[in-house]
Amino acid sequence: MSRKGLLGSAVLEQLAKAQFTTTVLTRSQSPLKDIPPGVQVKEADYTSIDSLKDALRGNDVVVSTLNPAMSLSKRSLSMQASQWV
Numbered sequence: 632m633s634r635k636g637l638l639g640s641a642v643l644e645q646l647a648k649a650q651f652t653t654t655v656l657t658r659s660q661s662p663l664k665d666i667p668p669g670v671q672v673k674e675a676d677y678t679s680i681d682s683l684k685d686a687l688r689g690n691d692v693v694v695s696t697l698n699p700a701m702s703l704s705k706r707s708l709s710m711q712a713s714q715w716v
Contacts, residue, residue, distance in 0.1 A: 636696065638696045639655075639696040642694060642696055643655065643666075643667065643670065644667070646694070647667035647668075647669070647670060652669075652671075653667075653669075653670045653671070654670070654671045654672070654673055654686075654690055655670055655671070655672045655673070656673055656674075656675045656683075656686050656687075657672060657673070657674055657675070658674065658675070658676070658677060659674065673686040674686075
């Protein structure tokens with residue numbers, strides 16, 4: 632999960648309600664607000680496969696709400712890194 636846009640906010644709310652252990656990935660922790668209790672926030676460099684792997688390590692599932700307008704290379708890195716989960 633990345634920064635909380637409309638879709639990310641709705642997905643995060645439902646995951647928290649269902650009491651899933653949830654981690655939000657962000658490029659910078661400062662703009663995040665209203666993160667539900669118990670949700671972990673990890674900073675990651677979306678252009679670095681190693682940074683994404685480290686941030687995703689220990690998670691069982693990746694739910695991506697990345698904006699489709701995000702560059703294809705960044706989305707591709709996220710998909711590659713999620714294979715290491």
